[in-house]
Amino acid sequence: MDNECASDTKDIIGEKCDTYEDRIRQEKKRQRLSSGDIKMASASKPLDLSDLMNEIRGVKSSIMKGQANMERKMDEMKTDLSKKIETRIKQVKDELFLEMSAMETKLSALEIKVNSNMAGQGVTGNQPARNTxxxxxxxxxxxxxxxxxxxxxxxxxxxxxxxxxxxxxxxxxxxxxxxxxxxxxxxxxxxxxxxxxxxxxxxxxxxxxxxxxxxxxxxxxxxxxxxxxEANMRNLAKAVPNLTFTRGRLTVNAQPVTADPPVVQAPPNGTNVNTPPQPDPPPDNA
Incomplete structure (x- = not known):
């Protein structure tokens, strides 16, 4: 009875060991097959340069479109700023004209009042009419x-x-x-x-x-x-197209710098450049 139980236990243990080894062998086989599939896939699909070039062209086109859109928005901003400046100049001129008219009216009323007071006191004078x-x-x-x-x-x-x-x-x-x-x-x-x-x-x-x-x-x-x-404001409005927004700052476009002409230095002792060198005079025989 005891021998039969031992044999049964041995068979069970052996079966378990065989099953574990089978699993290890199957896992290794699966790993070898997967690595072979990867190598075959990489070898069968070469690097496609045409797709890469098309992608680069698309990125360049997107950059150019973004730059053109930004320049268009800058031009619209300059035009809008010029119109706002001109409108504001006109508003300021109209306001100044109304204020000056009101001041002239008050001055005229004060002069009339002073003249009437002077006439009531018997003081007369030749007051020329004001050409306001x-x-x-x-x-x-x-x-x-x-x-x-x-x-x-x-x-x-x-x-x-x-x-x-x-x-x-x-x-x-x-x-x-x-x-x-x-x-x-x-x-x-x-x-x-x-x-x-x-x-x-x-x-x-x-x-x-x-x-x-x-x-x-x-x-x-x-x-x-x-x-x-008014002349200063007009010059400011004319200078608006020459302004540029750089990193959030409003700056004036740089003017082209002309190169200075080369400076030709005069030869020493007043000699002419085109005159060939003269030989030294012979020594005096004493």
Whole structure:
């Protein structure tokens, strides 16, 4: 009975050992087969250079498209900035004109009050009428054959009637000739009241709808300081296309640097470069 149990146990143990070894052999065989498949696959599929070149071309094309898109956005930004600057300049000019008109109105009221007080106290004086800048209007591109006062007043009256300001009264007119032509110039006119000046400026946009006076521009008289400020702002607006955004900073495009011409040094002792060297003189025999 004991011998039968021992033999059965030995058979079971032997069977287990055989099964474990079989598993090891199968695993090694599977590893050899898998390594052989990898080698065969790598040998059967060579490196495809055409696919690699196509991928490189695609990357280059994407970079060029991105650069073109960035340049287009920069151009749009410059154009938008130029328009905003011009709009802001116009707004500042209009605001300054309104402020100057209000100040001139206050000064005129103060002068009237002072004159009335002086008249009430019996003090008289010759006070000339003030020719305020807010009442002076400039008519550009006026073309006249004769530049007498009646002709200028007739032209201004026709212009005001064409834009619906027929009640505008001019107290003085002056002709300023331009060097471009004998009959082309500027009419500097003084309007009677500031209310008429404001009405004239509100209606001046109608000139473009009148073919006869479409080339005439109406603007207010400016001081020297205002002209300088406007010229500076105009130069700034012109310089906007030469600006570049580099790493988030606004910089001016570099101007091309011209190479300086080579400096030719003069030969010593004032000798000529083209003269061949002369032999030394013979020594004196003493």
């Amino acid at each position: 800048p807010s009442c002076i209007v400039i008519f550009r591109n006026a073309k006249l054959v004769t530049t007498n006062e009646d002709t200028m007043r007739g032209l201004l009256s026709s212009i005001c009637t064409a834009i619906g300001c027929a009640d505008t009264e001019f107290t003085g007119v002056t002709w300023i000739a331009l060097p471009r032509g004998q009959n082309n110039g500027i009419i500097k006119a003084t309007v009677a009241t500031e209310a008429q000046v404001k009405a004239l400026f509100k209606a001046k946009s109608k000139l473009k709808d009148t073919p006869q006076y479409a080339s005439i521009y109406i603007e207010r008289d400016r001081s020297r300081h205002e002209r300088i400020m």
